[in-house]
Amino acid sequence: MLDAAGDHHQGVVAEVGPYLYSELHLIREAAEAVGKQALILILDQLQDPQNMGTLIRTAEAVGVAGILIPKKGAAGITPAVVSASSGASEHLNIARVNLARAMTELKKSNVWIAGLENHADARDIYTAELDTPLAIVIGAEGHGLRRLVRETCDYLVRIPMQGSVGSLNAAVAGSIALYEARRLQYRSSSS
Numbered sequence: 001m002l003d004a005a006g007d008h009h010q011g012v013v014a015e016v017g018p019y020l021y022s023e024l025h026l027i028r029e030a031a032e033a034v035g036k037q038a039l040i041l042i043l044d045q046l047q048d049p050q051n052m053g054t055l056i057r058t059a060e061a062v063g064v065a066g067i068l069i070p071k072k073g074a075a076g077i078t079p080a081v082v083s084a085s086s087g088a089s090e091h092l093n094i095a096r097v098n099l100a101r102a103m104t105e106l107k108k109s110n111v112w113i114a115g116l117e118n119h120a121d122a123r124d125i126y127t128a129e130l131d132t133p134l135a136i137v138i139g140a141e142g143h144g145l146r147r148l149v150r151e152t153c154d155y156l157v158r159i160p161m162q163g164s165v166g167s168l169n170a171a172v173a174g175s176i177a178l179y180e181a182r183r184l185q186y187r188s189s190s191s
Contacts, residue, residue, distance in 0.1 A: 022066060039178070041136055044070065045140040045146065046170060053083065054085070058171075059092065064092065065093070068099060103135065113134075113153045114177075115150055116137060116138050116157055116177050117139060117156050123155060128155070128157045130184045130185070138177070159176055
């Protein structure tokens with residue numbers, strides 16, 4: 001009977017309704033409540049549920065105020081994403097929005113926007129000022145940030161690469177960026 005409901009049930013199956021997305025104003029309020037330690041994750045058209053789930057799990061672990069994903073052109077919060085996030089998606093405010101407009105709204109709350117991209121104009125993430133209220137934007141697998149999203153960022157950051165491989169996957173790069181931003185925010189608040 002359980003095998004008919006799904007392949008990886010581990011003896012338990014639950015049927016749930018569609019994911020209930022949050023609203024941008026709730027994420028803004030959460031960011032304003034923590035002040036200088038505000039951290040928001042923005043995912044620009046990620047397609048892979050595993051990457052999205054991993055980033056959601058990391059975001060929950062570092063205590064982000066919320067996550068923004070685009071209304072169109074990206075994976076939504078599906079059962080595969082929930083599974084990949086190990087349930088972290090159930091503990092976060094995740095809103096589907098027009099990203100460029102939402103980024104502009106976040107700036108009105110004194111949140112700086114840093115786009116993660118291996119670009120010639122990008123600052124090294126280890127020397128960039130990330131100890132402010134901050135939103136980190138992770139671009140899609142393959143083509144990175146869309147033009148309008150990139151242009152709406154206050155600045156770009158990149159992770160320096162020492163080896164022969166030219167880039168990291170979205171989940172790994174985003175996780176590094178989230179932890180580096182949180183480390184700098186904690187260091188700044190304890191000074």
